[in-house]
Amino acid sequence: MRKEIPMAVASICGFLVLINFFFEKALPFTKGWVDTLQNWGVVVSAFAMGLAAVNLVFIHARHIARRSPGWYNSLALLVAMVLSTVSGIVFYAAPKAAWAAGLRSLWTYLFNGLLKPLGAAMFSTLVFFIASAAFRSFRARSVEAAILLGAGLIALLGAAPIGELISEAFPRASNWIMDVPNVAGNRAIIMGAAIGAVALGFRILLGIDRPYIGGE
Amino acid sequence: MEALQRLDRRWLYAALILVILLPLVKPLGIPLRPRSWTVQAFEAIEAAGPGDAVLLSLDYQVSGAPDIHPQTEAIIRRLMEKGCRVILVAFVDQGAQFAIDLARKWEARGKKYGTDIVVLGFAPGVEAAISAFARDVAAVFPRDVRGNPISELPAMKGIKTARDFKVIGDLATGIPGPAEWIRQVKTAFPEVSLVGNVVTVMGPQTLPYVQSGQLAGCMIGLRGAAEYEVLAKQPGQAVAAMDAQSMGHLMIILYIILGNLAYLATRRKKGSRA
Numbered sequence: 140m141r142k143e144i145p146m147a148v149a150s151i152c153g154f155l156v157l158i159n160f161f162f163e164k165a166l167p168f169t170k171g172w173v174d175t176l177q178n179w180g181v182v183v184s185a186f187a188m189g190l191a192a193v194n195l196v197f198i199h200a201r202h203i204a205r206r207s208p209g210w211y212n213s214l215a216l217l218v219a220m221v222l223s224t225v226s227g228i229v230f231y232a233a234p235k236a237a238w239a240a241g242l243r244s245l246w247t248y249l250f251n252g253l254l255k256p257l258g259a260a261m262f263s264t265l266v267f268f269i270a271s272a273a274f275r276s277f278r279a280r281s282v283e284a285a286i287l288l289g290a291g292l293i294a295l296l297g298a299a300p301i302g303e304l305i306s307e308a309f310p311r312a313s314n315w316i317m318d319v320p321n322v323a324g325n326r327a328i329i330m331g332a333a334i335g336a337v338a339l340g341f342r343i344l345l346g347i348d349r350p351y352i353g354g355e
Numbered sequence: 356m357e358a359l360q361r362l363d364r365r366w367l368y369a370a371l372i373l374v375i376l377l378p379l380v381k382p383l384g385i386p387l388r389p390r391s392w393t394v395q396a397f398e399a400i401e402a403a404g405p406g407d408a409v410l411l412s413l414d415y416q417v418s419g420a421p422d423i424h425p426q427t428e429a430i431i432r433r434l435m436e437k438g439c440r441v442i443l444v445a446f447v448d449q450g451a452q453f454a455i456d457l458a459r460k461w462e463a464r465g466k467k468y469g470t471d472i473v474v475l476g477f478a479p480g481v482e483a484a485i486s487a488f489a490r491d492v493a494a495v496f497p498r499d500v501r502g503n504p505i506s507e508l509p510a511m512k513g514i515k516t517a518r519d520f521k522v523i524g525d526l527a528t529g530i531p532g533p534a535e536w537i538r539q540v541k542t543a544f545p546e547v548s549l550v551g552n553v554v555t556v557m558g559p560q561t562l563p564y565v566q567s568g569q570l571a572g573c574m575i576g577l578r579g580a581a582e583y584e585v586l587a588k589q590p591g592q593a594v595a596a597m598d599a600q601s602m603g604h605l606m607i608i609l610y611i612i613l614g615n616l617a618y619l620a621t622r623r624k625k626g627s628r629a
Binding site: 160170173174177178180181183184185187188231234250251254255257258259261262263266267269270271273274275276277278279280288291292295296298299300301302303304310314317318321322325326328329 | 362364367368371375385386387388390391416417418419420421422449452456478479480481483484486487490491494495500501502534543555558559560562563566567578597598600601602603604605606607608610611613614615618
């Protein structure tokens, strides 16, 4: 029963959503049920985030207690987590309370003064990886690699305004690459993935695949 | 040429930094011509007139913000100028904070929170949450991020489902992105005008949806924001960054050419030895 009940619930919910999607006009009463199901989905997702946070605390508290290698990283994570959780809750729950002014500024500082610049810095370091890869790895070792290289160069020149300044042909060629071969290739991937998703969906709905109970 | 193969990569980095910094200090003013998908996105957003409600879903993280946030800034500036109602929502946790900061910024510029701009907040659940939101906005967000019942906010007047927004823009750095919005919103409400706003790396995978008509248009990365600013005749931070991006692209191309010349020289030498 530990397997059968979750399987039955998953199948009923899944088929209900499918039936409502395709036959809403013929079966209008299913709309209310599906709306409720989807709202439950949002609530369950919120609980899942909480559960993940609790799990994270347990794992890292164990690392600290056992003084595992790199335990101080776990400590930093827990301190950051507590600070951002407490100040974030105050930021949203007591937006105007005078007593919470310090915590609100802490939250603003953590997000705008720490997280945003760190995120931007991480993103910016990509340019160095690209520069290094461009110099050392992006080589015309074969005909296929040479074609890829040529297309990449045209796309690069076409994507930046300077390409147009050099020659009108660059943006035209770049747009053609994006509009024709790129779209054709991506469309094939999207449609292939969609057909795979339909097959996977049916396997889950019929209980053949059961990832929600441990993938047995 | 062989010496190039052994070149310390830090020289490459230093040259790149220099070349990117120079146009930021002294702009070159390279002209920018908007691409067709940005023009389509601009026209779709321009369809919203004074008083129309426009939904922007800020589904991005701080890591991708330098590439996508200028798009949000440019679109909101234009919508505010036109007197549209701007409703901000997020299905990625960090997006909500960007929305809150933007609302504050526009309040400081004289716009009224609740009338001109509203932040609904963040809802977890990715596609399930997007679908639930599209079918019944108030069921997912009975209150805005400041605790006001959305039924009492003038900006939310007449908004019950996704159908009631004149335009929806999804600004994304990953999942959820335009593909998820198409699946859950455009398919259920075909009349909705949906614009895809994505980081540069997501551009190629988003363009098929523009050709198929599922997206009314697409803005790709920082250049998308710059093109939008040009179309709206409001040049801002994105246009200013374009010269630096151009020079960065040129340097990368130079590195590819130099790297290949060095590789060919080494291969030829090895071939002659054999």
